[in-house]
Amino acid sequence: MAPSTLASPTPDAKQRQGFLGYLIRRRSYTVLAAAVVMVLFVAAALAAPLLYDWETTTRVALDRALMPLSAAYPLGTDELGRDMVARLIWGARITLVVGVVSVAIAMVVGVVIGALCGYYENWLSSAVMRFMDFMIAFPRTLFAIIIVTAFGSGVVSLILAIGISTVPANVRLFRGPVLALKRRQFTTAAKALGAKDSSILFSHILPNTMSLVIIQGTLSLAEAILIGAGLSFLGLGPQPPTPEWGAMIAASRAHITTHPHVILVPGLALFLVILSFNLVGDALRDYIDPRSRKAL
Amino acid sequence: MFNPFSMTRRTHLKLGLALFASVALPMAAVAEQSFELRIVQGADVDTLDPAVSRSTPSQLVFSNIFSTLVRWKDTKLSELVPDLAVSWTKSDDGLKWTFKLRQDVKFHDGTPFDAEAVKFNIERILDPALGSPNRSLFSGISKVTVIDPQTVQIETKEPSPILLETLADEYSAMNSPTAVKEAGRAYSRKPVGTGPYVLSEWIPGQSVTLSRNPDYYGTPGKAGTMTFRPVPEASARLIELQTGNADIALNIAPESASELREGGSGTLVQAPSSFQIFFELNTTKPPFNDPRVRLAINHAIDRQAIIDKILGGYGKVPEGVFPEGVQGRAQQTAYAYDPDRAKAIFAEAFPGGFKEKVVIWTCAGRYMKDKEVAETVQSYLSAIGLETEFKVWEWATYQKTLYRAEEGGTGKGTNAANMWLLGTGITNADWRLHRKFHSSDASNLTGYDNPKVDELMDAAATEMDYETRMKVYGEVQSIVWNEAPNALSLFDQVQLIGIGPGIKGLEIFGDEIVKLDQVTKED
Numbered sequence: 001m002a003p004s005t006l007a008s009p010t011p012d013a014k015q016r017q018g019f020l021g022y023l024i025r026r027r028s029y030t031v032l033a034a035a036v037v038m039v040l041f042v043a044a045a046l047a048a049p050l051l052y053d054w055e056t057t058t059r060v061a062l063d064r065a066l067m068p069l070s071a072a073y074p075l076g077t078d079e080l081g082r083d084m085v086a087r088l089i090w091g092a093r094i095t096l097v098v099g100v101v102s103v104a105i106a107m108v109v110g111v112v113i114g115a116l117c118g119y120y121e122n123w124l125s126s127a128v129m130r131f132m133d134f135m136i137a138f139p140r141t142l143f144a145i146i147i148v149t150a151f152g153s154g155v156v157s158l159i160l161a162i163g164i165s166t167v168p169a170n171v172r173l174f175r176g177p178v179l180a181l182k183r184r185q186f187t188t189a190a191k192a193l194g195a196k197d198s199s200i201l202f203s204h205i206l207p208n209t210m211s212l213v214i215i216q217g218t219l220s221l222a223e224a225i226l227i228g229a230g231l232s233f234l235g236l237g238p239q240p241p242t243p244e245w246g247a248m249i250a251a252s253r254a255h256i257t258t259h260p261h262v263i264l265v266p267g268l269a270l271f272l273v274i275l276s277f278n279l280v281g282d283a284l285r286d287y288i289d290p291r292s293r294k295a296l
Numbered sequence: 297m298f299n300p301f302s303m304t305r306r307t308h309l310k311l312g313l314a315l316f317a318s319v320a321l322p323m324a325a326v327a328e329q330s331f332e333l334r335i336v337q338g339a340d341v342d343t344l345d346p347a348v349s350r351s352t353p354s355q356l357v358f359s360n361i362f363s364t365l366v367r368w369k370d371t372k373l374s375e376l377v378p379d380l381a382v383s384w385t386k387s388d389d390g391l392k393w394t395f396k397l398r399q400d401v402k403f404h405d406g407t408p409f410d411a412e413a414v415k416f417n418i419e420r421i422l423d424p425a426l427g428s429p430n431r432s433l434f435s436g437i438s439k440v441t442v443i444d445p446q447t448v449q450i451e452t453k454e455p456s457p458i459l460l461e462t463l464a465d466e467y468s469a470m471n472s473p474t475a476v477k478e479a480g481r482a483y484s485r486k487p488v489g490t491g492p493y494v495l496s497e498w499i500p501g502q503s504v505t506l507s508r509n510p511d512y513y514g515t516p517g518k519a520g521t522m523t524f525r526p527v528p529e530a531s532a533r534l535i536e537l538q539t540g541n542a543d544i545a546l547n548i549a550p551e552s553a554s555e556l557r558e559g560g561s562g563t564l565v566q567a568p569s570s571f572q573i574f575f576e577l578n579t580t581k582p583p584f585n586d587p588r589v590r591l592a593i594n595h596a597i598d599r600q601a602i603i604d605k606i607l608g609g610y611g612k613v614p615e616g617v618f619p620e621g622v623q624g625r626a627q628q629t630a631y632a633y634d635p636d637r638a639k640a641i642f643a644e645a646f647p648g649g650f651k652e653k654v655v656i657w658t659c660a661g662r663y664m665k666d667k668e669v670a671e672t673v674q675s676y677l678s679a680i681g682l683e684t685e686f687k688v689w690e691w692a693t694y695q696k697t698l699y700r701a702e703e704g705g706t707g708k709g710t711n712a713a714n715m716w717l718l719g720t721g722i723t724n725a726d727w728r729l730h731r732k733f734h735s736s737d738a739s740n741l742t743g744y745d746n747p748k749v750d751e752l753m754d755a756a757a758t759e760m761d762y763e764t765r766m767k768v769y770g771e772v773q774s775i776v777w778n779e780a781p782n783a784l785s786l787f788d789q790v791q792l793i794g795i796g797p798g799i800k801g802l803e804i805f806g807d808e809i810v811k812l813d814q815v816t817k818e819d
Contacts, residue, residue: 058675058678059675059678059679060671060672060675060676062598062601062602062604062605062606062672063601063605065605065606079606079668080606080668080671080672080675081605153687235660235688239685239686239687239688240671240674240686240688241671241674241675241678241686251668253531254530254531254549254551255551258551
């Protein structure tokens with residue numbers, strides 16, 4: 001479905017409308033629900049400061065610790081008396097920021113390096129590819145610990161750790177299409193017309209990989225959120241009193257048998273968000289016609 | 297087909313029975329004589345060298361490997377009784393103590409225990425090259441003389457009222473001179489003492505195993521082997537106990553305490569503790585260089601709420617720097633929860649507000665609910681308008697960092713933080729005050745420098761009359777509580793220990809050392 005024309009990036013909005021329409025036609029209501037969850041998640045994260053101020057989210061109030069769900073506290077309170085709804089949506093901000101920025105970094109760096117390695121086939125690109133293989137083999141958690149030791153714990157370290165460790169996979173992924181595309185007629189034609197290498201890469205080849213970027217981005221986002229929560233659970237993320245879903249899960253383990261809502265709220269939220277991103281990403285891939293991924 | 301090894305059913309049965317009996321009977325006999333005692337605690341052992349150790353989890357382990365000249369008779373610290381020394385006399389001027397040593401005692405490596413060994417050990421801990429953090433406790437000792445292999449004389453610079461108590465402490469344990477000389481810096485991994493147990497294996501981060509010393513001169517230990525494992529998570533320790541993987545679980549979390557109480561596979565043992573948990577304050581830089589501010593901050597937190605909600609009621613609001621059970625306790629009035637007063641004093645001391653961030657450090661898992669309490673304190677400080685920065689440390693790294701002397705600041709330890717969570721459980725009045733409040737002490741991490749306190753403590757150090765000495769310490773306690781504290785006190789800890797079915801005979805001391813060598817296990 002992706003046309004192999006010269007420099008024609010597919011318009012996003014039209015594609016999205018088409019995507020939603022496609023979902024409705026396919027009657028995949030679970031994916032539609034997942035898309036709704038995604039939108040709600042982003043909306044909640046953006047709206048957090050408007051609904052709850054930082055004070056309410058972080059101020060300890062021991063007299064109302066571990067309260068169950070009620071009208072005043074729709075999701076109860078945590079072990080230090082803070083409103084779970086407030087902590088959930090403020091935590092969504094961190095989750096969203098960490099996810100989006102780390103994927104953005106990984107995408108930009110990965111696509112650029114991958115495209116360059118695909119376009120130029122020489123000893124340098126081979127060396128880079130081998131280095132990427134090495135990086136993939138290096139355990140992510142260990143890498144994250146190294147980053148945190150160097151830069152201190154916090155959102156920046158999380159983003160760096162996840163972003164850098166996702167680059168190698170993206171490099172490998174985007175090298176393939178570029179390798180294939182550069183052998184196509186339109187590339188030879190552009191070269192014959194005297195176009196510079198960079199112009200060919202950026203105006204002709206990369207736009208044809210955009211759909212792959214979108215799909216990979218969505219799926220990467222799900223993974224990044226999961227890893228971010230995991231690292232935060234281990235204590236490598238933002239420090240108290242900043243709420244973060246992984247850290248909230250870690251702190252609530254002591255009360256898992258007596259007050260399960262404290263662990264279920266961030267746990268279910270994490271599960272739903274990651275699942276939604278995965279479902280939507282998969283559906284996107286189907287929408288953009290599986291055949292074309294190879295034809296690209 | 298003819299099978300030379302075929303057997304009739306009866307022979308089969310007899311053979312089986314014989315095999316079973318040959319395995320089971322010796323096992324049953326062995327089970328009576330020796331069993332494995334398995335203990336889980338929250339932190340790993342950092343060193344097994346008594347002279348340099350600072351940490352209770354390590355002391356718990358090596359107290360079984362070593363003996364001291366004298367020891368406490370019981371957990372109430374009622375009286376000092378002979379151990380490696382069988383009798384002692386004091387000269388008329390009070391400066392010379394002569395000890396008669398027990399005969400025919402050998403270290404685990406075969407070296408005989410004698411007066412030379414005593415001299416070696418005391419001189420070792422006094423040697424600045426060793427870098428013992430406990431050196432100042434022994435600084436009153438001027439000379440050790442060997443009179444004969446069974447008699448040793450210790451001279452002090454001034455009449456010392458606390459010499460005997462010092463010699464009963466874990467740091468005064470007798471190490472084998474041969475082993476120390478041979479191992480050098482590696483001695484902390486290869487301890488050799490005269491105690492009821494010998495170190496059999498130490499896998500760092502995993503376990504320490506001790507096995508019974510058959511040549512011990514005193515009452516033999518009951519367990520055949522003792523295994524100590526570090527399990528940092530309180531809930532994981534409880535699970536180890538409940539699944540039968542451990543016999544004793546130390547420092548049970550308050551929320552688990554109710555689980556144990558209601559039956560289940562284990563019993564909860566509650567014991568008073570001499571541990572008080574506090575935030576030490578860096579007195580060398582703002583905001584805590586001002587004693588008014590240090591006093592103010594003690595009114596900023598609601599301790600009762602912390603004890604009720606976070607510690608599940610297992611704890612006490614501090615009434616002075618000494619909890620109940622510490623020698624010479626002079627009870628003070630608990631600080632009232634008065635955040636407005638705290639805010640007002642802060643405003644007075646820092647007109648325009650204190651703009652810098654207060655750096656808060658805490659450990660996780662060493663003391664009961666340490667991290668959660670620290671988070672709560674952070675919140676109370678934010679409530680009175682302070683900006684904070686929070687950092688959680690793992691215990692071993694935390695200790696190292698705190699005690700690593702940095703340029704400027706306190707000169708004794710780190711200067712990077714404004715406040716750090718710590719606890720102390722020393723039951724002896726002199727050391728407890730000296731370590732934290734005397735300006736010359738190497739363990740005085742806060743840089744506390746109060747000439748009046750120094751004067752009082754120096755006077756008490758030579759006061760031979762017990763009552764008078766305790767009165768002076770009472771005065772010190774009053775000053776450091778009511779006028780110029782060096783810490784934000786949090787709570788007096790309660791010891792919560794879980795023991796498996798059939799376990800009996802623990803002797804629990806107030807400083808959280810548990811004497812384990814007489815513990816029995818019934819099936």
